[in-house]
Amino acid sequence: MTPLEYAQVSFEAVAANKLRSTLTTLGVAIGSAAIILLISISIGASREVTKLVEGLGSNLYLVAPARQKGAALSGTASISRLQMSHAERLQRETAFHVVVSPVLNNAATVRHGREAKSGVVVSGTLPNFQEARNWRPARGTYFRKSDVDSVRPVAVLGQSVETALFAGGDALGREIVIAGEKLRVTGVMESKGQLFDLDLDNQVFIPLTMAQRLFGTTTLSFIFVAVPKPDDIPAAMAEARRILGQTLLPDQYNVRSQGETLETVQSISLIFTAMLGSVAGVSLLVGGIGIMNIMIVSVIERTREIGLRKALGAREPDILVQFLSEAIVLSFLGGCFGTALSYLGALVASKVYPSFVLSVSLTAVGLALGFSIAVGTFFGAYPAYRAAHLDPIEALRHD
Amino acid sequence: MVRVKDLVKTYHLEGLEVPALRRLSLTVEAGAFVAIMGPSGCGKSTLLNLLGCLDRPDEGTLEIDGVDVSRMSRADLAHLRSRKIGFVFQTFHLLSRATALSNVMLPFVYSGYPHDKRRPRAEELLSYVGLQDRMKHRPNQMSGGQQQRVAIARALANDPQILLADEPTGNLDSRSGLEITALLERLNREGKTIIMVTHNRELAEHAERIFHLLDGVLIRDEVVVARRSANELVGAVAGEMQP
Numbered sequence: 001m002t003p004l005e006y007a008q009v010s011f012e013a014v015a016a017n018k019l020r021s022t023l024t025t026l027g028v029a030i031g032s033a034a035i036i037l038l039i040s041i042s043i044g045a046s047r048e049v050t051k052l053v054e055g056l057g058s059n060l061y062l063v064a065p066a067r068q069k070g071a072a073l074s075g076t077a078s079i080s081r082l083q084m085s086h087a088e089r090l091q092r093e094t095a096f097h098v099v100v101s102p103v104l105n106n107a108a109t110v111r112h113g114r115e116a117k118s119g120v121v122v123s124g125t126l127p128n129f130q131e132a133r134n135w136r137p138a139r140g141t142y143f144r145k146s147d148v149d150s151v152r153p154v155a156v157l158g159q160s161v162e163t164a165l166f167a168g169g170d171a172l173g174r175e176i177v178i179a180g181e182k183l184r185v186t187g188v189m190e191s192k193g194q195l196f197d198l199d200l201d202n203q204v205f206i207p208l209t210m211a212q213r214l215f216g217t218t219t220l221s222f223i224f225v226a227v228p229k230p231d232d233i234p235a236a237m238a239e240a241r242r243i244l245g246q247t248l249l250p251d252q253y254n255v256r257s258q259g260e261t262l263e264t265v266q267s268i269s270l271i272f273t274a275m276l277g278s279v280a281g282v283s284l285l286v287g288g289i290g291i292m293n294i295m296i297v298s299v300i301e302r303t304r305e306i307g308l309r310k311a312l313g314a315r316e317p318d319i320l321v322q323f324l325s326e327a328i329v330l331s332f333l334g335g336c337f338g339t340a341l342s343y344l345g346a347l348v349a350s351k352v353y354p355s356f357v358l359s360v361s362l363t364a365v366g367l368a369l370g371f372s373i374a375v376g377t378f379f380g381a382y383p384a385y386r387a388a389h390l391d392p393i394e395a396l397r398h399d
Numbered sequence: 400m401v402r403v404k405d406l407v408k409t410y411h412l413e414g415l416e417v418p419a420l421r422r423l424s425l426t427v428e429a430g431a432f433v434a435i436m437g438p439s440g441c442g443k444s445t446l447l448n449l450l451g452c453l454d455r456p457d458e459g460t461l462e463i464d465g466v467d468v469s470r471m472s473r474a475d476l477a478h479l480r481s482r483k484i485g486f487v488f489q490t491f492h493l494l495s496r497a498t499a500l501s502n503v504m505l506p507f508v509y510s511g512y513p514h515d516k517r518r519p520r521a522e523e524l525l526s527y528v529g530l531q532d533r534m535k536h537r538p539n540q541m542s543g544g545q546q547q548r549v550a551i552a553r554a555l556a557n558d559p560q561i562l563l564a565d566e567p568t569g570n571l572d573s574r575s576g577l578e579i580t581a582l583l584e585r586l587n588r589e590g591k592t593i594i595m596v597t598h599n600r601e602l603a604e605h606a607e608r609i610f611h612l613l614d615g616v617l618i619r620d621e622v623v624v625a626r627r628s629a630n631e632l633v634g635a636v637a638g639e640m641q642p
Contacts, residue, residue: 001508016496308492311453312553313481313509315474392453396492 001318010326013298014333024294025334027287028375032338032368034280037345038273039364045269059230060132061237061257063090063244064222081252082220084208086244090225093243096236098225101125101132104211105221110204111177112165120161121203122178124211132226140172140187148207155183158203159191178204179214233257284371287334288379295327295383299390306387307395320388327380328373335372339365400464401427401450401561401592407458408445408615419445421615422459427594429464429560432587434603435596437612443596444565446612450594451484451563452476464560481510485554487583489566491546493538499525499549500534506556524552528582544575551582562586564595568602574633580605581629605629 001009014021065080087102094100104124110117123129127145130136143154155176162171162185171185183206192200212218227236240255299306306319342365346358408420419442427433435443448454449461452468455476461469463483468476486492493502503521506512512520525534528548538546547567554562564583568576584605587593595606603609604627611619 005508012496304492305494308494309505309509310477311451311480311486311492312506313477313557315477315509318509393448396488 001321006321006325007329009322010329013326014329017298020294021330021333024290025287025330025337027283027290028331028334028372029287029337029341031280031283031285031287031375032335032372033341033345034276034283034338035368035371036339036342036360036364037358038276038280039367040342040346040358040361041276042269042273043361043364044358058258059227059233061225061227061233061240061255062222063225063240064254064256066251066254080219080221081248082223083218084220086247086253087220087223089243089247090223090240094236094239096232096239097228098236099128099132101129101224101226102208102220103129103222103224104208104215104217104219106211106215108178108214110161110165112171112174115165115167117161117164117202119202120158122211122214123203123205124208124215125205126208129205129224132224134226135192136190137187138190139170140185142187142205143207148209151209151213152207153181153183153210154186154207156187156189156205157185158189158201158205160199160201161204162188176204178206181210181214183210284375287331288375291327291330291334291376292379292383294330295323295380296386298326299323299383299387302387303390303395303398306390307392307398310390310392311396316388319390320384323384323387324377324380327384328376331372331376331379332369335369338368338372342368400429400462401594402462403446403450403459404462405459406446406449406456406461408442408449408454408456418615420449420456423612423615423617424459425610425617425620427592429592430587430590431608432584432593432606433595433608433610434606435594435610435612436598436600436603438598440614441612442615443612445615447563447565447594447596450561451486452480477509481506481557483559483561485551485556485559485562487547487551487554487562487564487567489569491538491543491550491570493546493549493553495538498535498537499530499541499552502538502549503552503556506553510557512557521552521556524555525549527555528552542575543571544578547571547575547579548582551579551586555586559591561592561594564593566597566599567595568599569597576602577629577633581633584629601627 063082063086065082082102084102087100091098091100102125106122107119108122110120110122126148127142130142136142137156138159140156142156143152146152147154155178157165157171157176165171165176166174171188174185175182176185177183189201189203189205206214225236225240227233237255237257244253244255309319343360346360349358403426404424406420406423407418410417410419423442423446435446437443445454449456452463452471453476455471456469459469460467463479468479471479494505497505500518500521503524504517507517507520522531522534525531528551530545530548530552533541533545536545538549541549562583567583568579571579580602583593583595593606595602597603604623604625607623607626609621609623610617611621
């Protein structure tokens with residue numbers, strides 16, 4: 001028998017029981033779809049993360065309040081002990097040519113006339129924030145050191161905030177209100193896009209001193225430190241720990257590079273990956289058992305056919321391959337349904353979360369189809385072995 | 400030629416030894432038409448299975464065309480079945496999903512018959528058994544007699560020397576039975592060796608010899624004196640049916 005003949009005979013057998021075959025393939029279909037989505041999401045996530053790291057700059061590290069274990073996931077806020085004095089010491093005592101950019105962040109509602117946008121991240125910064133983050137206004141200007149020193153009511157908007165409050169118009173020179181304070185818009189930042197559901201353009205930048213006044217605090221949310229060369233980061237971070245260690249306890253601060261910050265994001269996507277991974281594994285297992293079950297039924301139903309084929313000259317390997325290829329055809333069809341399902345899933349996901357670009361990876365499709373063939377081979381082996389070793393005389397007598 | 404010598408086959412059922420064949424010997428000349436008769440349990444089915452290379456004897460030899468097949472591997476026996484032996488069963492054993500044509504083409508799969516010649520050969524065989532206008536029919540669209548003709552065409556697919564028929568008319572009405580018998584007679588005249596197992600004395604009398612088996616041994620080798628001819632009988636039946 002040629003492979004083509006095996007395939008043809010198998011397809012005929014599968015097509016002879018359409019409903020049963022379709023139901024049998026469902027488990028493998030779901031498993032394959034889960035595999036495809038899982039890999040596509042991981043690929044998508046790591047691409048987003050890489051994009052973000054590149055966007056932030058690879059020459060950046062961060063001083064932040066110490067974080068309790070799991071705080072990033074539970075959303076528990078840490079109390080900051082960071083003060084302007086720490087930023088100043090970092091700048092003063094370093095051996096590197098660094099840019100130290102202290103930041104005070106707070107969520108607030110931003111208004112313009114009757115428009116309001118809540119949940120905007122209001123960042124109090126110094127002008128050097130632009131250098132540290134390599135992020136500058138697309139239009140207008142950032143505020144200057146003199147604006148910070150004299151606590152001037154000025155603001156630079158992220159693009160999402162401008163869009164929300166000025167409905168397509170130009171915000172430059174107009175006024176916004178934050179916590180009852182009127183601020184004049186001097187610039188609009190370049191768009192940074194989105195990271196998963198997080199809109200990086202949903203920010204307003206104001207002088208650090210103004211932020212301290214508005215939010216009634218002198219502590220800093222964190223301090224960005226940009227180092228000239230990425231290679232210097234480990235040494236610069238060690239130095240920062242030494243400097244800060246003089247005035248802060250080890251559990252009051254945390255020095256980490258951007259890569260480490262992003263591990264949080266990745267840990268979330270890891271949980272998702274693990275979840276989908278288990279779904280994929282369980283579905284493939286159950287699907288495989290389903291195929292095994294239906295193949296055993298099929299072997300019993302077709303005992304006389306097997307006896308006849310043997311009488312007509314079929315050898316044991318002929319029968320083995322025939323039933324094995326039937327199992328593989330079943331689970332491969334499941335893999336194909338799964339591929340279709342995953343495209344559907346990606347389509348639905350992109351409607352529900354427009355910000356998250358989920359493109360089905362062809363590598364993932366190939367892998368899932370490979371898995372489905374492996375499942376068919378593994379779970380089809382025993383029924384096929386049983387069929388091949390039937391005694392032709394007994395089989396012909398079977399009714 | 401088929402030569403059986405001192406054939407022994409014993410079945411083991413739940414610890415019990417059940418002798419099916421006990422030193423059975425017989426010879427069927429090439430081109431002969433023989434019947435094997437005997438009551439249930441006499442060993443005729445066991446003999447047929449051994450002759451058909453579906454099983455191997457415990458002792459003794461079985462020669463087909465001068466080759467001892469009694470110690471061959473299962474794979475070699477399968478090869479032999481596809482080349483030298485055609486089976487005709489009481490219950491036809493056609494694939495119900497497949498057309499007459501596909502059923503006749505089934506043996507080609509295992510004999511490696513050239514692909515381009517399979518269909519013409521199957522059509523030729525179906526015409527030979529008188530089913531040229533039933534090629535695309537499935538078994539459930541055909542009468543018992545027609546189904547058995549398809550089965551005979553299938554048995555002839557690889558042009559085997561020997562046809563083994565197990566109660567070939569057992570599931571047919573008398574007229575279809577006669578037609579099938581006539582077909583077997585015709586195949587015999589054209590050179591096939593036919594070995595037929597039956598309970599039916601009348602059917603057995605179409606053969607030139609009848610081997611009578613009892614308890615696993617040959618008790619009588621009868622040469623049929625007044626041989627029946629199905630052709631004439633079909634004519635007679637047809638004549639009776641004339642108004």
